[in-house]
Amino acid sequence: MNDTGVRGTAEQVLALAPDEASRRAGSALGTAGPWSGTGAADGVVWGRCEDGGRTPYRTVVDVRGLAYACTCPSRKTPCEHALGLLLLRAADEAAVPDGAEPPGWAARPVRAQGGAVGAPADPEAARRRAERRAARVTAGAEELERRLADLVRGGLAVAGRQGYGSWEETAARMVDAQAPGLAGRVRELGAILASGPGWPVRLLEECALTHLLDRAWLAADRLPAPLAATVRTRVGIPSAAAGTPVRDRWLVLARYDTGDGRLTTRRIWLYGADGGRTALLLSFGAAGRAPALSLPVGAVVDGELTPHAGAGQLRADPGELVPVPGPAAPPPGGPVGAALDAYGRALREDPWLDSWPVTLARVVPARAEYGWQLADADGREALPLTGGDRSRPGLWRLLALSGGAPVTVFGECGHRGFTPLAAWSPDAPAETVPLL
Known part of the structure; x- marks a missing residue:
């Protein structure tokens, strides 16, 4: 890719990322906020990035030779800071002015020899790098454990008085430890303090889950392989x-x-008409740009999906997907009780799971005392709909489709309730009606 190509679109920049985690982290850094001292000259782009570390990271990219240098501890090539700098340049030409005088530290980086940029010199070197990162994550997990222990010892009321700042400082330490998943959970803990009545209960619940993740990481070598892979993903190792x-x-x-x-994160749910497998595709776009992957709801495509490692293995990467003609029947559904059982089994494999895809058969949307719900046609069990009484088009579309009669609904079942995503009426069982 030449200089013009790198600058052209965010999609071309994100295509340089070594993995999905790098795409997400780089996209978050693709705005002017964390950057200072940026510039470009003779095919070299540079800048300093404030990314939660103790000192700004210095990042340099040779956009002609696709070589990268950064003072951050990441061993990925390109790192998230290099991706963020290129995304900033692609989105806002004025944010990275051309013709600037490069500082002394912005020397043209040298491209790695042989194969892809940043390819490991040998498997042994890659193993040593992985061990060093694991050691950093372990140190971060141990520090977070001490932070949680202090919180419980001092009482949740103390956390309410401290405010968000102390949590942000802890999150920055997790960034330094190369554990972005732990950093994200810490920021969520800090945000609970301002989430309204009942926050102590929610804070205690999330602290327990974070503690469980810490302990799981520290004992990952004794876990079953699928659960160990899930734990690695949850702490931020893709x-x-x-x-x-x-x-x-x-x-x-x-x-x-x-x-x-x-x-911007795009989620696409697929169902295998022949094999009965449900799969999740993820795609990302930076700085307000739409993700590149776009499949219309109700379409049928033929192709291969490659599952990721980890409990559940719902997420997959697509190969070439070719549209094929003809309608497809919805996934086989079950009653509300079966959906709750499926979510419970999934939680056993991944306790940090927010929701699980399920299909409800013969359910009726109805108003309840606490809001809207989907109830079995026989009235035995019901699931609350997320969002309560909030006026949203998907709910009204579902009500119009049902008209008081049972329908089939696909969605995500979680601890907050059920989020309906698609529905089918008995009159048109092959017509998928999107609800979001």
């Missing part, structure tokens, strides 16, 4: 798409985006 590829005719069940202003 899993690879290393399973056996699965070929099928995939029905696109749902597609929706979430974002925080810096990174």
Whole structure:
């Protein structure tokens, strides 16, 4: 990729990332906020990044030779700071001015020899790097354990008086320890303090889950391989798409985006019409840009998906997906009780799971005392809908589709309730109606 190509689009920059975790972290750094002293000259781009470390990281990229240098501890090539700098340059030309005088530390980096940029010199070197990172994560987990112990010893009321600042400082230490998953959980703990009535209960629950993750990491060598892979992913060490590829005719069940202003995450749920497997595809876009992967809800595509390692193995990476004609039936559904059982089994394999994909058959949307719910047609069990009475188009679309009669609904079942994503009516069982 030449200089122009790197600058051209965020998608081309993100294609340089070595893994999904790097794409997410780099996208979060693709805005002007954390950067200072940026510039470009003669195909070299440089800048200093405030990313939670004790001192700004110095990042240099040769955009012609695709070589990278950064003072951060990451051993990935390119690291998230190099990706963030290139994304900033792609999004805002003025943010990285051309023709600037490079500082003394911004020497042109040298491309790694042989193969892909940043390819390990040998497996032994890669093993040693992995061991060094694991040691840093372990030190971070031990420090976080002490922080949680102090919190419980001092009482949750003390946490309420301390405010968010102390949690942000702890999160920065987790960043230094190369454990972004732990850093994210720490920031969520700090955000609970301002989440309204009942925050102490929620804080205690999340502290317990964070403690469980810490202890699981510290004992990862004694865990079953799938659970150990899940723990590595949860602390921030990405899993690879290393399973056996699965070929099928995939029905696109749902597609929706979430974002925080810096990174847009697209989730696409698929169902294998022949094999009965449910899979999740993730795609990311930086600085408000839409993710590249886009499959229309209700379409059927033929191709292979490669599962990631870890408990559940729902997430997968797509190969070439080719649209095929003809409708597809929805996934086989069950009653509310079966959905709760499925979520419970998934939690046994991944206690940090927020939700699990399920399909409910013959359920009716109805108003309850606490908000809206989906109830079995026989009225035995019901699941609350997330969002309560909030007016959202998906709820009204579901009500219109049902008209008081039972329908089939696919969605995500979690501890906060059920989020409906797609539905089918008995009159048109092959027509997928998106709800988000």
